[in-house]
Amino acid sequence: MSPVMLELLVRSTWETILMTAASGLISLVAGLPLGLAMVATDRGGIAENLWFNRILGAVINGFRSVPFIILLVALIPLTRLIVGTSIGTWAAIVPLSIAATPYYARIAEVSLREVDHGLVEAARAMGGNRWTIIREVLVPEALPGLVAGFTVTLITLVGASAMAGAIGAGGLGDLAIRYGYQRFETVVMVAVVAVLIVLVCLIQYAGDRLVARLDHRA
Amino acid sequence: MEHAELRQDVVRLTDLRRRFGKTPALDGVSLTVHKGEILGIIGRSGAGKSTLIRCLNGLERPDSGEVFIEGREISRLGESDLQPLRRRIGMIFQHFNLLSAKTVAENVALPLKIAGVGKAERTRRAAELLDLVGLPEKARSYPAQLSGGQKQRVGIARALAANPALLLSDEATSALDPETTRSILALLKDINRRFGLTILLITHEMEVVRSIADRVAVIDQGRIVEEGPVWSVFAEPKSEITRSLLAGMRPQLPQEIADRLSPEPVGDAVLRIDVFGDAARQALLSDLAGTLKVPFRLIHGGIETIQGEPVGTLFLAIRGSGEDVARVSQFLEARGARTEVLGHVAGDA
Numbered sequence: 001m002s003p004v005m006l007e008l009l010v011r012s013t014w015e016t017i018l019m020t021a022a023s024g025l026i027s028l029v030a031g032l033p034l035g036l037a038m039v040a041t042d043r044g045g046i047a048e049n050l051w052f053n054r055i056l057g058a059v060i061n062g063f064r065s066v067p068f069i070i071l072l073v074a075l076i077p078l079t080r081l082i083v084g085t086s087i088g089t090w091a092a093i094v095p096l097s098i099a100a101t102p103y104y105a106r107i108a109e110v111s112l113r114e115v116d117h118g119l120v121e122a123a124r125a126m127g128g129n130r131w132t133i134i135r136e137v138l139v140p141e142a143l144p145g146l147v148a149g150f151t152v153t154l155i156t157l158v159g160a161s162a163m164a165g166a167i168g169a170g171g172l173g174d175l176a177i178r179y180g181y182q183r184f185e186t187v188v189m190v191a192v193v194a195v196l197i198v199l200v201c202l203i204q205y206a207g208d209r210l211v212a213r214l215d216h217r218a
Numbered sequence: 219m220e221h222a223e224l225r226q227d228v229v230r231l232t233d234l235r236r237r238f239g240k241t242p243a244l245d246g247v248s249l250t251v252h253k254g255e256i257l258g259i260i261g262r263s264g265a266g267k268s269t270l271i272r273c274l275n276g277l278e279r280p281d282s283g284e285v286f287i288e289g290r291e292i293s294r295l296g297e298s299d300l301q302p303l304r305r306r307i308g309m310i311f312q313h314f315n316l317l318s319a320k321t322v323a324e325n326v327a328l329p330l331k332i333a334g335v336g337k338a339e340r341t342r343r344a345a346e347l348l349d350l351v352g353l354p355e356k357a358r359s360y361p362a363q364l365s366g367g368q369k370q371r372v373g374i375a376r377a378l379a380a381n382p383a384l385l386l387s388d389e390a391t392s393a394l395d396p397e398t399t400r401s402i403l404a405l406l407k408d409i410n411r412r413f414g415l416t417i418l419l420i421t422h423e424m425e426v427v428r429s430i431a432d433r434v435a436v437i438d439q440g441r442i443v444e445e446g447p448v449w450s451v452f453a454e455p456k457s458e459i460t461r462s463l464l465a466g467m468r469p470q471l472p473q474e475i476a477d478r479l480s481p482e483p484v485g486d487a488v489l490r491i492d493v494f495g496d497a498a499r500q501a502l503l504s505d506l507a508g509t510l511k512v513p514f515r516l517i518h519g520g521i522e523t524i525q526g527e528p529v530g531t532l533f534l535a536i537r538g539s540g541e542d543v544a545r546v547s548q549f550l551e552a553r554g555a556r557t558e559v560l561g562h563v564a565g566d567a
């Protein structure tokens with residue numbers, strides 16, 4: 001592999017990391033409150049509101065059922081509005097975030113729902129308000145699951161960001177399509193796949209380590 | 219005046235009613251818990267105990283009736299008004315409900331954190347409480363590293379953190395083995411004595427009531443069917459449900475004799491004698507033998523002391539005519555015992 005190719009590989013790797021990290025962060029910040037809202041407004045929740053719950057659930061399902069490649073194209077006007085352009089790494093972060101947010105919201109919801117209701121009741125009996133229950137009970141108790149779910153989301157984003165390469169987002173996917181596939185440069189293709197494997201393994205490893213440190217349940 | 223009374227009563231419930239669908243969980247419960255006492259509420263599962271205890275801190279809202287806590291009616295209060303009030307009421311649970319992500323000390327300090335107490339004071343108070351419950355070395359452990367009994371001790375420390383006026387115990391020993399149960403009950407009794415803390419506990423185990431309660435209320439199908447000092451309810455259970463809850467605790471006629479019992483007056487008459495209080499302090503049997511000269515044998519029985527009062531049940535087999543048996547009964551009743559002829563047994567009883 002030529003020095004030029006190597007530099008391209010490094011740059012693409014950085015772009016993939018950037019896209020994954022940025023959209024991952026946004027999906028965490030937006031998805032966790034959505035997951036909390038789903039649990040809190042459900043029947044027997046700390047802020048029961050079934051109407052809101054159903055509508056929010058339907059919206060989340062709606063976003064989740066659109067294939068990512070369609071979402072990429074459909075969101076171009078919005079992307080242009082936010083980033084100013086519909087091409088490039090930053091532009092890809094918009095559809096990636098919008099796809100990952102409802103995904104993470106559902107994963108967070110599952111973890112939060114598994115928190116023993118008795119703990120919520122104990123916090124209420126102590127005189128805690130909703131905010132206390134969220135801060136002291138729901139989020140800390142669900143934290144191992146929330147982190148494990150975030151790991152899954154990040155890895156999904158690594159894959160999705162490669163697809164975003166198809167609309168000129170840069171990153172490893174872009175590199176693999178343009179050089180590895182269209183120009184038959186097998187070495188590039190193999191190198192891209194190897195980097196992706198390493199990336200995914202690193203994310204999974206870091207996630208697992210963090211979960212083990214946070215989990216005091218056994 | 220009524221006001222003076224209210225101040226003495228930590229809890230006063232009047233005609234509390236709550237339905238879930240068509241089944242009434244509480245069907246007109248009126249109850250008072252006096253300052254400094256331990257009141258045990260006992261009943262089978264589904265009798266309405268949990269609903270009742272949850273009404274006291276507003277976790278459950280009654281359909282009608284009133285809940286006075288320290289003289290203040292709370293059943294119509296909103297969540298935000300209930301929150302400061304709940305800090306006056308500690309609660310312990312069957313499954314402990316400790317937060318797994320927090321250390322033991324953090325768990326104990328949580329009510330204080332909720333009440334807005336500063337970190338230094340929280341740490342100091344948590345250490346003090348862990349000392350009180352006998353777990354000073356576990357402050358930095360996580361709940362998962364503790365045994366069931368230790369978890370409940372942490373639960374008790376947590377419930378006491380904010381200096382509550384009332385401690386609610388929701389089947390707090392039901393998940394523990396008998397030995398641990400005894401140690402937890404001893405701790406609760408000790409706290410009650412030392413700090414004068416009022417405790418209301420619900421349980422389905424008569425043993426719990428017997429070992430620490432001052433008064434007991436028996437609940438069945440959402441109603442209080444019987445209420446009084448523990449020793450008197452043990453000595454004279456009035457309702458069928460109380461008798462059945464007491465079944466394992468009081469001496470019973472041995473099964474092999476009960477099986478042979480017949481209403482026909484053949485063989486020996488089997489007499490059940492219940493005595494308590496002063497009646498149980500006299501030389502009842504020797505007086506009986508000396509006075510009446512009717513031959514009898516003791517088949518089974520026992521006397522135990524509850525709250526300092528002797529409470530006993532004896533089963534006698536009496537060999538004699540129906541008239542003799544009636545004379546025995548009369549003699550005993552005159553001495554304050556209660557008697558009942560259960561039947562007759564042919565041959566050796």
